[in-house]
Amino acid sequence: MSCKPGELCYEGVKRRRALAALGLMALIFVALSAVSFLDSRGQAVPSAVDYAGVDAVAGKRVIQAYNCMGCHTIVGNGAYFGPDLTKLYAAVGPAWLEAFLPSAGAWPASGAVKLKLQDKAIAGEAGVDTIEAYMEKYPAAAERIDRRGGTATHMPNLPFSRSDVQELVAFLKYTSEMNTEGWPPVPKVDGLTFREATPMPVAARQAALAPTEEAGQATATPKSATAHGAELVEENGCTACHAPTKENLVGPGWDGLYGSTVKLADGSSVVADDAYLTEKILKPEARVVEGYEAGVMPSFAEILDADQIADIVAYIRSLGGN
Amino acid sequence: MFRIEYQTQRLSLRFFMVMLVLFFFQTALGLLLSAQHLDPMLLAGTLNFNVIRTQHLNLAIFWILCGFIGTILFVGPLLSKRELAAPWLIKFLFYALLAVVAWNLATQILAQQGVAGWWMGQPMLQEGLEYLEAGRIADMVIFVGFAILCYVVLRTFPPISQWNEIHWGLGLGVVALTLVWVFGMFFVERLDLQEYFRWYVVHYWVEGVWEVIHIALVGFLLVLLFKADVKSVGYAVFWGISLVWLSGLIGNAHHYFWIGTPEFWQFWGSLFSALEPLPLIFCFWHIYLDAHQDGKPIPNMPAFAFLLGSVVLEQVGAGILGFTMTFALTNVWSHGTWVTASHAHLALFGTFGMLGLAAAYYAVPVMRGVTNFDQRPGKLAFWLVFTGMLGLGFAFAIGGTIQVFVYRTLGLDWFGGDVGPAMLFTKAMVPLFGLIFAAGVCLIVYDLITLGLRQPSAATVATEAPAPSGWGRRLTGWETGIWLLAMWIFGAIITLGLLSFNLNTVQEGSALIPYVMGGVGYPGLLLVTLFFVRRFLRSLEARNKVSLGTTIAPSPLPAEAA
Amino acid sequence: MSAQRIIRLSIAVVASGASLALSWPYWRDFGYWPESRTMWLAYFILGFILAVYVFYVFLGSLRTLFEHDALEREKSSAACGCGESGCKEDVA
Structure with missing residues (x-):
């Protein structure tokens, strides 16, 4: 029953023809599928991508385990709550990612990135070893540090271990190397002309515009040790992991820490005094606190001098405690 | 007189009830997600966005499947003219389904701790891939569940030599449902290969399998509702399904534009997914013709309203909105933005969700033996969810257009500082329309769960039928064609708007053209859709007046067909 | 070949041509051998022919759908006096 009575309609032929098509x-x-995944196509593969001795396949397991696609997109697929991750590594570089991921609740400031560049492996992957060269090579990292550094993000702190972080960076290195056939499209304008965008903070813009001598003079103004310490913890990215409150972010909060008795992983306990806090900043691995993992906090021995550490300890002391 | 014909049809009732409960929770989670979009710190660290979104997606799949299973169990005996095979297996399937839903609810939270349950290289508990978040353990139970459904359907059907097109559609549908699921059950190292196979499941489910089941079930519901001729419905079912596969098989390539697969997919995907609306247009005309075969009044308006909603939203959400973003030239902009969310909500809820609700509105009164139920809550609920969903589609589409401009054209990638503030107004519209939608959902759930159990209010069905003039006059084929043409004209405007992102003026920072085109196209399309469905339903309701004249005797439900 | 079929075929060709124009990936770079010029040409021709076929089938089956409707209406006698059935082309 497919055409008028008395008319030949060849329904069977039509149906067979449709199945043949x-x-x-x-x-x-x-x-087409078969030729899509041949080696001769030259597409990046995760098993061939190595980041600081870690392979990207392990990173793929981490990115699935944390369901990153539930907030972010990757190659454009996923949720639209956070930005696309595909080309992130190429844009911001490994040091920024290494500084960001352990304490994703806050945007890293330049100090935290600088600290990561002390690591030979990370500097090697980045191809530069000074923060100035890094900011030049990765303008997206510079933009993030200038505009967002030190402020809170909308991402929750996730319990990434040290190896999780490296594996994630390895995976993002792999996706950056992928040929995604011209997606995402490259913008032709400088985006910061958008009217509703959060403007550059005044300080960062002035620092960018001001001649270098003036900046030098500015730091010469005398300050109290506590106030200087408060500045240093922002600049060096300490506050990405430590809150000035009782809240434990990645590391313990500082409010009430000074003078308290801290239980260590080996079962002993110690009072958090000047000597202990100084040691924590210089050699964080020496005495690990119970409930925390070794290797999360980096050493600041190469970054801060003795006076600066004393000021930071003074600042922590000022936050109270016994 | 309208009792059900076969006792095992009653097994569908429990699936419809679970469908309603899951639908309610899915909507509630959707509202929570929209609140989190407004305040990203809401519940951050306690119940992260990704966990809630996962449940929102998975519950959607679960309740749509519940609707399918319920409908298949209800029509299966009618199609086969005998009781369902192995009813105990269906009871087992039911409890397995509840267990999987509960298990998945519990395991998805582990994503916050990064626990996937790796064992033998496979994520056993959850795997963090959009739509396929369920871990391997749940995957296997789901696979067994599908296999049970296959077994029951195929054993219940008559011998293969007696199959008509509806049998073929449903039979192939359930078998393919099971087979395609297997492609999601492996951990794949390469991202491009993993996405390639992930779309096997997602695309071929939605566009290959679900669409086929949808066409077969719509066809049979039309047979039930209008006593349409099985043979001519069979013709429509065959060609509907053929067109789905003739366009959708290669059309899957529209997911292979940017995942790292070669460039030729951009051509194949664009060309064939441009053909994907054809089966939907075909299906739409099919339902129009069957509804106008004779001028008899529609005995069960809510069921028909949801059926019409299903076919119209399929046309608008899957067909037109899908068409606008399916070309590599437009998709390069819309991909990975809210523009796609607009299409996804209208298409998934519209096409498949509304079909389940239509079937429930048809089957529940029959199974409860209610001859004369109050249809007003059902009709009101239809308008609430229909309007709410169109509104959601509008908010997502406009928000998406802004997002494309800010994120892709201007290259601003700070969601908290740049993209979010730009989209704030549309983000606020989402919970607004979401509340309208949720009100409709509550009403549907209440109405269907208590239907036939609550005390019927007096003067129930003697509702005022609209006059057969104005909005209620007969809907001719020509007028329908003009409505459809209007939808496609607005669709073309949207397509041109997305294409305009390729223009130099837009790339240099002027959003005028895409904003104006989107601002005209989206509201135009959605309003035409709204008014068209109103026009269609009014003209059918007016039939009550025409044919009943003075006597107010509700015509009985066509209980048994076939 | 009847006029009907010629009309249907022409519509299918025009519609496929439009789809092809929209699908033309103007940034192709011929980088990989299945993306070489010869292969692209083969894709365009094969794709176009298949698209014409699908459009043609669509129009044909839609037309039959309306013919069925008219037939059944005749069968169930003209009690309701229903109208026309000829709006096949306005959706292509």
Whole structure:
């Protein structure tokens, strides 16, 4: 029953022809699929991507385990709550990612990135070893540090271990190396002309504009040790992991820490005094606190001098405690 | 007189009830997500956005499947003219389904701790891939569940030599449902290969399998509702399904534009997914013709309203909105933005969700033996969810257009500082329309769960039928064609708007053209859709007046067909 | 070949041509051998023919759908006096 009575309609032929066309389409699809994943295509593969001795396949497991696609997109697929991750590594570089991921609740300031560049492996992957060269090579990292550094993000702190972080960076290195056929499109304008965008903070803009001598004079103004310490913890990215409150972010909060008795992982306990806090900043691995993992906090021995550490300890002391 | 014909049809009732409960929770989670979009710190660290979104997606799949299973169990005996095979297996399937939903609810929270349950290289507990978040353990139970459904359907059906097109559609549908699921059950190292196979499940489910089941079930519901001729419905079912596969098989390539697969997919995907609306247009005309075969009044308006909603939103959400963003030239902009969320909500809820609700509105009164139920809550609920969903589509589409401009054209990638503030107004519209939608959901759930159990209010069905003039006059084929043409004209405006992102003026920072085109296209399309469905339903309701004249005797439900 | 079929075929060709124009990936770079010029040409031709076929089938089956409707209406006698059935082309 497919045409007027008395008319030949060849319904059976038509149906067989449709199935034949479908078969041809299936063949085309299979053939195209087969040539899509050949080695000769030269697409990046995760097992061949190495980041600081870590392979990107492990990173793929981490990115799935944390369901990153539930907030972010990757190659454009996923949720639209956070930015796309595909080309992030190429834009911000490894040191920024290494500084960001352990304490994702806050945007890293330049100090935290600088600290990561002390690590030979990270500097090697970045291809530069000073923060100035890094900011030049990775303008997206510079933009993040200038505009967002030190402020809170909308991402929760996730319990990434040290190896999780490295594996994630390895995976993002792999996706950056992928040929995604021209997606995402490269913008042709400097985005910061957008009217509703959060403006550059005045301080960062002035620092960018001001001649270097003036900046030098500015730091010469005398300050109290506590106030200087408060500045240093922002500049060096300490506050990405430590809150000035009782809240434990990645590391313990500072409010009430000074003078309290801290239980260590080996079962002993110690009073958090000047000597202990100084040691924590210089050699964080020496005495690990119970409930925390070794290797999360980096050493600041190469970054801060004795006076600066004393000021930071003074600042922590000022936050109270016994 | 309208009792059900086969006792095992009653097994569908429990699936419909679970469908309603899951639908309610899915909507509630959706509202929570919209609140989190407004305040990203809401519940951050306690119940992260990704966990809630996962549940929002998974519950959507679960309740749509519940609707399918319920409908298949209800029509299966009618199609086969005998009781369902192995009813105990269906009871088992039901408890397995509840267990999987509960298990998945519990395991998805582990994503906050990064626990996937790796064992033998596979994530056993949850795997963090959009739509396929369920871990391997749940995957296997789901696979067994599908296999049970296959077994029951195929054993219940008559011998293969007696199959008509509806049998073929449903039979192939359930088998393919099971087979395609297997492609999601492996950990794949390469991202491009993993996405390639992930779309096998997602695309071929939605566009290959669900669409086929949808066409077969719509066809049979039309047979039930209008006593349409099975043979001519069979013709429509065959060609509907063929067109789905003729366009959708290679059309899957529209997911392979930017995942790292070669460039030729951009051509194949664009060309064939441009054809994907054809089966939907075909299906739409099919339902129009069957509804106008004779001038008899529609006995069960809520069921028909949801069926019409399903076919119209399929046309608008899957067909037109899908078409606008399916070309590599437009998709390069819309990909990974809210523009796609607009399409996804209208298409998934519209096409498949509304079909389940239509079937429930048809089947529940029959199974409860209610001859004469109050149809007003059902009709009101239809308008609430229909309007709410169109509104959601509008908010997502406009928000997406802004997002494309800010994120892709201007290259601003700070969601908290740049993209979010720019989209704030549309983000606020989402919970607004979400509340309208949720009100409709509550009403549907209340109405269907208590239907036939609550005390019927007096003067129930003697509702005022609209006059057969103005909005209620007969809807001719020509007028329908003009409505459809209007939808496609607005669709073309949207497409041109997305294409305009390729223009130099837009790339240099002027959003005028895409904003104006989107601002005209989206509201135009959605309003035409709204008014068209109103026009269609009014003209059908007016039939009550025409044919009943003075006597107010509700015509009985066509209980048994076939 | 009847006029009907010629009209249907022409519509299918025009529609496929439009789809092809929209699908033309103007940034192609011929980088990989299945993306070489010859292969692209083969894709365009094969794709176009298949698209014409699908459009043609669509129009044909839609037309039959309306013919069925008219037939059944005749069968169930003209009690309701229903109208026309000829709006096949306005959706292509």
